[in-house]
Amino acid sequence: MGEVGRTRVAWPVAAGLLLLTPRVAEALPEWVDKLELSGYLQTDLRFDIDNYRGPVAGQGYAFSLNRNDFDLKLRFTPHPDVVTVIEPRMRYYGFVSSQTLAVADLWNASEMSPFTMYMDQAYVAVKGVPAKWIDLKAGRMQTTWGSVDVFSPNDNINSRDLSDPLDYTRKVPNEMVEIDAYPSSHLTLNAIWLPIFQPAWLPPSAPLAFAVQKNSQGCLTQFPPPPLTTAQNQQLEKLFSAVNPCALNIPDPTVTTYLPSNTLADMQVGLRARLKLGDLDLGVNYYYGRFGFPVAYDATVKVSPGSPQTTINYAAEVIYPRMHVVGADFNYSSPHLADIGVVGDVAVIFPEPVTFAMGLYENGTSLLQLSSPNVTGQPFVKGAVGLERTFGNALYVDALFIHGFFDEFSDAYGLHNYVSLTPELGLLRDRLKLRVSSILDLTDLSYVVYPQLTWTPLPSVELMLGAFVLGGEVEPVNPLSYASRSKFGQPAAGRDEAISRVTVTW
Amino acid sequence: MIRRTTVGALACAALLSAFACEWGEDGVARLNQLNPPPDGGVVDGGATSNGAGCALPDNPDAGAAAAPSTSCLGLISGQWAVRLVQFENIAPLGPPPWNLTITDLFLAHPSSNATSLELTFCEEETALTNSTGQPEMLGQNTTPPVLVKALAASPLTLPLPGNGTIQANGVVWLWGLKGLANPTTDPLPTSADAGTVWDEDMDGHPGVTVDVVLPQGQIYLVKRAFFDFAQASAADGWFTGSLSSTVDQNILGANNPALDTTVPISPRSDCTSVYQVKCVDPSFTCASLVQGYQTLFVGAPISP
Numbered sequence: 001m002g003e004v005g006r007t008r009v010a011w012p013v014a015a016g017l018l019l020l021t022p023r024v025a026e027a028l029p030e031w032v033d034k035l036e037l038s039g040y041l042q043t044d045l046r047f048d049i050d051n052y053r054g055p056v057a058g059q060g061y062a063f064s065l066n067r068n069d070f071d072l073k074l075r076f077t078p079h080p081d082v083v084t085v086i087e088p089r090m091r092y093y094g095f096v097s098s099q100t101l102a103v104a105d106l107w108n109a110s111e112m113s114p115f116t117m118y119m120d121q122a123y124v125a126v127k128g129v130p131a132k133w134i135d136l137k138a139g140r141m142q143t144t145w146g147s148v149d150v151f152s153p154n155d156n157i158n159s160r161d162l163s164d165p166l167d168y169t170r171k172v173p174n175e176m177v178e179i180d181a182y183p184s185s186h187l188t189l190n191a192i193w194l195p196i197f198q199p200a201w202l203p204p205s206a207p208l209a210f211a212v213q214k215n216s217q218g219c220l221t222q223f224p225p226p227p228l229t230t231a232q233n234q235q236l237e238k239l240f241s242a243v244n245p246c247a248l249n250i251p252d253p254t255v256t257t258y259l260p261s262n263t264l265a266d267m268q269v270g271l272r273a274r275l276k277l278g279d280l281d282l283g284v285n286y287y288y289g290r291f292g293f294p295v296a297y298d299a300t301v302k303v304s305p306g307s308p309q310t311t312i313n314y315a316a317e318v319i320y321p322r323m324h325v326v327g328a329d330f331n332y333s334s335p336h337l338a339d340i341g342v343v344g345d346v347a348v349i350f351p352e353p354v355t356f357a358m359g360l361y362e363n364g365t366s367l368l369q370l371s372s373p374n375v376t377g378q379p380f381v382k383g384a385v386g387l388e389r390t391f392g393n394a395l396y397v398d399a400l401f402i403h404g405f406f407d408e409f410s411d412a413y414g415l416h417n418y419v420s421l422t423p424e425l426g427l428l429r430d431r432l433k434l435r436v437s438s439i440l441d442l443t444d445l446s447y448v449v450y451p452q453l454t455w456t457p458l459p460s461v462e463l464m465l466g467a468f469v470l471g472g473e474v475e476p477v478n479p480l481s482y483a484s485r486s487k488f489g490q491p492a493a494g495r496d497e498a499i500s501r502v503t504v505t506w
Numbered sequence: 507m508i509r510r511t512t513v514g515a516l517a518c519a520a521l522l523s524a525f526a527c528e529w530g531e532d533g534v535a536r537l538n539q540l541n542p543p544p545d546g547g548v549v550d551g552g553a554t555s556n557g558a559g560c561a562l563p564d565n566p567d568a569g570a571a572a573a574p575s576t577s578c579l580g581l582i583s584g585q586w587a588v589r590l591v592q593f594e595n596i597a598p599l600g601p602p603p604w605n606l607t608i609t610d611l612f613l614a615h616p617s618s619n620a621t622s623l624e625l626t627f628c629e630e631e632t633a634l635t636n637s638t639g640q641p642e643m644l645g646q647n648t649t650p651p652v653l654v655k656a657l658a659a660s661p662l663t664l665p666l667p668g669n670g671t672i673q674a675n676g677v678v679w680l681w682g683l684k685g686l687a688n689p690t691t692d693p694l695p696t697s698a699d700a701g702t703v704w705d706e707d708m709d710g711h712p713g714v715t716v717d718v719v720l721p722q723g724q725i726y727l728v729k730r731a732f733f734d735f736a737q738a739s740a741a742d743g744w745f746t747g748s749l750s751s752t753v754d755q756n757i758l759g760a761n762n763p764a765l766d767t768t769v770p771i772s773p774r775s776d777c778t779s780v781y782q783v784k785c786v787d788p789s790f791t792c793a794s795l796v797q798g799y800q801t802l803f804v805g806a807p808i809s810p
Binding site: 229231232234235258297298300317319321322352353354355356357358359361366368369370371372374377 | 529530531532533534536537540541576579580582670671739740741742807
């Protein structure tokens with residue numbers, strides 16, 4: 001019966017397809033010309049090569065991730081002056097980190113092999129509307145401003161996607177409208193309007209910044225210092241000093257965002273002008289919006305005395321302060337400068353002041369309330385300047401000095417200075433590449449080293465072996481100071497990992 | 507150098523008003539939104555939520571006071587300005603009673619072992635309103651400087667519970683009394699020749715001498731105040747809490763016969779007396795406190 005049923009249904013469908021076939025055959029060449037496909041397939045395997053940076057010491061030397069990305073970018077040009085870009089990305093995880101799964105879920109692919117669907121781009125661009133020298137773009141986009149890669153303080157339109165710290169160039173796509181004007185061949189003007197704020201995505205290790213430290217017996221050894229003054233944190237410490245640290249039950253802290261509203265008051269705008277003068281590229285820009293990374297806003301500590309243990313619940317909120325950014329950037333590369341490329345970005349940021357407050361409550365009664373300016377509201381400067389040069393055909397070197405990492409905002413943590421050095425050696429006509437990305441925090445001497453060996457056996461196929469290694473003080477140098485956590489040494493920065501990656505692009 | 511406010515104003519002017527130039531995120535307000543005080547009031551800022559006629563002696567036009575000094579380390583070190591606001595009833599002409607607000611001002615320092623606060627007296631202000639709510643000068647007291655100096659010489663000790671906050675019961679403050687076998691329960695002397703009467707201000711009159719504005723004169727009295735300090739609500743540089751006070755005094759004499767009558771003082775049932783403690787700089791003096799107490803405590807957290 002089933003076979004018959006299917007046959008009965010299939011006939012009309014087949015007939016319909018036959019009727020349509022001539023039209024499709026006619027349209028196909030025209031549409032194919034208007035469609036471009038590109039993308040990649042990437043499979044990534046990670047292995048934790050440290051044994052002390054996880055939530056609990058001793059969690060290491062194990063596979064931590066198998067991730068498979070399928071990215072497909074469609075560029076469709078229905079009219080010479082109209083371009084539509086759609087770039088979905090499917091991400092499948094090869095395994096889950098938990099060793100315990102509900103037996104009832106063993107049939108469920110989303111539990112056994114979790115997947116996510118991303119839409120990295122989805123926009124339409126119209127050229128020459130409303131004037132010949134104006135282009136319009138609208139939709140879900142990723143825009144980069146500034147001259148310095150990754151560390152430009154002028155690059156604020158899209159927040160960063162640091163959900164995978166090894167993939168640190170990614171951005172969070174956002175809905176926006178962009179007007180690009182070309183009044184002359186040397187001058188480009190851009191105006192961007194973003195109705196909705198999208199916060200940066202953070203690595204899975206980020207909550208460790210708020211984690212309480214316990215010893216192997218589960219006794220409290222260290223509370224994460226909030227962004228209060230050292231004297232205030234000392235006051236807090238004294239409050240708990242009389243308590244037996246083993247008599248405290250402290251569940252994992254909860255940290256939630258206090259996101260801006262979706263009203264007109266919280267929209268963002270950007271204006272930019274770029275001038276090209278021979279080998280020199282100059283830009284000035286203005287941005288009003290939110291800082292994409294959160295700063296600490298408030299914390300509630302609820303004490304519930306009990307026997308044999310007193311329970312302490314810690315709930316914190318983070319916020320995305322508003323800011324005005326006025327910046328400039330340049331990019332210069334010329335044979336007159338020994339083929340050295342020079343790039344630079346500087347931005348003056350006028351931040352919204354943020355006062356951090358912390359309250360201790362016992363059974364609903366306020367015991368103590370402390371507050372301190374976390375962001376003072378004073379303008380501050382972030383910047384980056386760098387050199388790049390290719391030596392012969394094999395060696396490329398990129399060096400940067402950075403004042404203020406992209407996630408730093410002159411809050412109680414402060415702005416650090418960094419040096420980044422990235423040599424890349426190409427061998428066998430670039431079929432084999434050794435690239436070592438490194439950053440040293442000059443303020444606390446923590447560092448990241450990211451060596452990658454990439455082999456391209458055939459065009460469009462890359463095999464990469466690498467390691468991502470973090471160094472620096474793991475614990476705060478001064479447990480009473482919010483600013484004393486090292487940038488890359490603290491566990492919140494992530495794990496040391498070995499990586500193997502296969503990428504096929506088309 | 508371009509001032510931040512100038513640039514901010516220019517930026518605001520350049521943008522649509524919808525961009526909200528209201529600037530600043532206050533974690534304290536958010537904290538109080540998330541954890542509203544039991545009385546529904548706002549912990550940080552605003553006047554007391556006492557009933558009508560129970561207003562604190564604040565200057566309503568003063569605006570927000572300066573933030574507490576950051577020179578104090580909990581109740582371990584630093585200097586604190588203390589205000590005890592006691593809402594009482596007194597009936598100098600018989601019923602109905604008048605409202606009497608006594609404001610005692612102190613500068614306080616933690617003891618060397620941080621087990622107590624030592625409160626050095628600076629001034630006492632009193633305000634009288636009659637049953638219709640009108641200010642009254644009849645019976646209004648002032649504290650002569652010599653009495654202030656004498657009382658300051660014997661600081662009031664406020665024991666601390668040791669948990670970083672303030673809570674104390676049965677704190678006794680004596681004026682013109684010495685040698686009471688049991689200071690908390692012994693009856694106050696009624697005559698100048700009692701052995702426990704102490705010419706504390708050393709002016710030759712029994713007990714202590716207080717000036718009366720109307721009818722003008724001086725009264726010689728002994729006084730005992732019992733204070734219970736409820737557990738404080740602590741904020742940054744602040745401790746505040748409700749205060750239970752009982753004031754007994756006996757008039758031992760006066761230079762104006764019209765004043766030579768003891769009039770009982772009783773707590774007002776419709777008001778909650780409060781104590782307020784604010785961290786101040788080491789250079790802050792009693793004179794600064796007396797001059798500025800009506801603005802200094804504006805914005806103090808509400809007592810729980």
